[in-house]
Amino acid sequence: MVKVQARQVERHFFVRNSLGKKERLGVLSGFDLDIYEGEFLSLVGPSGCGKTTFLNILAGLDDYDSGEILVDHKRLEKHSFDRGMVFQGYALFPWRTVRKNLEAGLEIRGLSPAERRRISRRYLELVGLLAFENHYPHQLSGGMRQRVAIARVLAYEPGLLLMDEPFAALDAQTREVLQIELLKIWEADKKTILFITHSIDEAILLSDRVAFMSSAPGRIQDIITIDLPRPRTEEIRNSAEFAGIRRRVSSLLRNDFLKNMSFGGYL
Amino acid sequence: MTLRKRILITAPDFFSRSAGLAAFLLLWEIAPRIGWVRSTYLSPPSVVLRALYLLAARGELAKHFLVSLERVLIGLAVSVAAGCVLGLFTGYFRKVEKSLDLLFQAFRQMSAFALFPVFILLFGLGELSKTIIIFWASLWPILLNTSTGVKNVDTILVRSAKTMGASRAYIFLRVILPAAAPEIFTGIRLGGSYCVMAVVAAEMIGANSGLGYLVIYSEETFNVPEMYGGIVSLAVLGIGLNYILKKIETSFTSWKHEIISGE
Known part of the structure; x- marks a missing residue:
């Protein structure tokens, strides 16, 4: 079963070259991937x-300029x-504790506080950070921060x-x-x-x-x-x-x- | 830690911090007494303190203080509300910000004191023009700081919330607002101290109460110790307001303070 189908995807930007003229820069062209x-x-x-x-x-x-991208056979x-995305720079909310960071996606989906707490506990345990649930991101090492970011995405169970x-x-x-x-x-x-x-x-x-x-x-x-x-x-x-x-x-x-x-x- | 130990640790810090103030008070006390300055124009702190005590005993000090405090708080509340809303709006919509920036910078440089005659012409001598001068003085730092705070929010946080499926409202209220909070509070504290400055000007023209009125009235009736008493009270009002605003700020942005002290 195909989750994502990308067909002939095109994406270009316009950048200024050394002469100050606008130049078309093709980033993706004829991009196919299943x-x-x-x-x-x-x-x-x-x-x-x-x-x-x-x-x-x-x-x-x-955005993309042309081509077709289907996710679960529907247009993207x-x-x-x-969807869930994990960034190289962690992208944790610095004003939220580890647990509150984990619950962000659940909050967006309108889960009750009790439900959010139950789920965040499970995922904190999964990444071995239960003891740090009340810490702020800046109190953690880079590896721990990325664990939180991964757990935050896993917690709301995205398909992709x-x-x-x-x-x-x-x-x-x-x-x-x-x-x-x-x-x-x-x-x-x-x-x-x-x-x-x-x-x-x-x-x-x-x-x-x-x-x-x-x-x-x-x-x-x-x-x-x-x-x-x-x-x-x-x-x-x-x-x-x-x-x-x-x-x-x-x-x-x-x-x-x-x-x-x-x-x-x-x- | 025992009390004795705590005093031993904090006492030297307290003394070194208040050394400048103590030296100034001492100089102020001595100067008029040994005739460096005419004591008719400069009352020593001991005399000022006595005048303040008598004002308090008559119930006048509390009256003037509370009137000024009320004016400051009303003006500040209005400019916090207006400044935050406008600042969030202009910071969020870059194009709006771009076309308004020059206007706002010009308004910010326009002294509230210079505009006071205009406000009196437009709104009369009553409370309204007093509130407006205080509002004007404190609006711009709050508005411009809020706008900058919103503009400087790390885009990766907004992008990350988007990929979680967050609505625009969620991104605005739960990502941009808390991320900009430290800068918004810096603006509010700055605005607070401008309020205290502006209230004096407002009360020096067409008022019959307030600390600004007390200062100008004492000067006109040549009650010099009470004049200095009014000035000292204004300083206390300013320091007190700043202290309270700082406490509120700390309770909202404690995560930020931990970063500064922790790393």
């Missing part, structure tokens, strides 16, 4: 290839209760999770811990996730499929199925299969790079 229900799909590509633009369009934060709507390089601002160790935590949480209820990252290793570890984008114009170049067994654990990083997939991806990207000089930036 995301299946319950799938973990990563979108990888060089900076400026338009991957965040596509994510923002799906999130209802940006700007307003939806069925959008993650924009959620672990990019964290130190390497925290990032590895959170990757495994995200795997555990996702493998428990298999929500559809579109995950943006710069890191090929991160994409391979987490995803069912990895879509590679080219830049200028931004479109899908390759899609690779990651057939590592699930549930995946920490040890999989050191397995022969992981190394094999990594090698395959690298050689594929290198060939693409030779064929198409515009593709690169992350090899």
Whole structure:
């Protein structure tokens, strides 16, 4: 079952060039992508290839100029209760405690305070932050803040999770811990996730499929199925299969790079 | 912590903080007494204190103080209401803000004291023109701070609320308003101190009560100690108002203060 279908999506901006003239900058062009229900799909590509633009369009934060995007076989709507987005910069409300942050999405859906409390408790427990429910975001480390942000989105159970390089601002160790935590949480209820990252290793570890984008114009170049067994654990990083997939991806990207000089930036 | 210990810790801080004030009071007391300044023009604090005591005993001090306080609070309440609503509006709609900014900056520079004759012409000598001068003096800092506060709200917070499916009303009331609250309160405190300044001017023309009236009336009847008593009372009014506004601010924006002291 297909959750998201993007067909020939186009998005361009007008920017001023060095001569001060307005110039058309194509960000997405001929962008096609299917995301299946319950799938973990990563979108990888060089900076400026338009991957965040596509994510923002799906999130209802940006428009597209032409093409078609269907979510659950219906035209994408700007307003939806069925989406959740995790930002690289956490986007927590600094005046709210951890628990109140978690309850924001539930509040928007009009749940009663008792109901909100019950749900927020469950998700605080899930991310191991129950002891910090009355702390403010600035009293937490970056890793804890991102746990809160993830729990805040999970708490209202959206059908489509959008993650924009959620672990990019964290130190390497925290990032590895959170990757495994995200795997555990996702493998428990298999929500559809579109995950943006710069890191090929991160994409391979987490995803069912990895879509590679080219830049200028931004479109899908390759899609690779990651057939590592699930549930995946920490040890999989050191397995022969992981190394094999990594090698395959690298050689594929290198060939693409030779064929198409515009593709690169992350090899 | 025992009381003794607490005194030992806070006492040196208290003394160093009030050193300047104490030195000033001492100088003020000595100067007229040893003839540096004519005591007919400058009454020493001890004499001023006595005059204040007598004013209080006659019930006049409380009367004037409360009249001024009432005028300040009414003027401030009106400008907080108007300033916040207009500031939120102009901060939220960038285009409106852009076309009004120059006008507001010009109004802000336009002294309330210079406009007082205009208000008297338009609204007469009664309470209305007094309220309007206080309102005018405090409106602009509140309006402009609120507008800036709204403009400076981190867009990622608004975007995040949008992806959760939040309505415009929710984003405005539960995201933009609390995010802008610290700057709004800075404006309100600034407005509060302008109110106290403006009330003096308002009461010096065509009033028969209030601390401003007390100062000008004492000067005209050459009751110099009472004049200084009125001036000191105005300072107390200003400090008290600022203290209370600061308490209210802290209770609304405690998360912000914790960031400043915590990191």
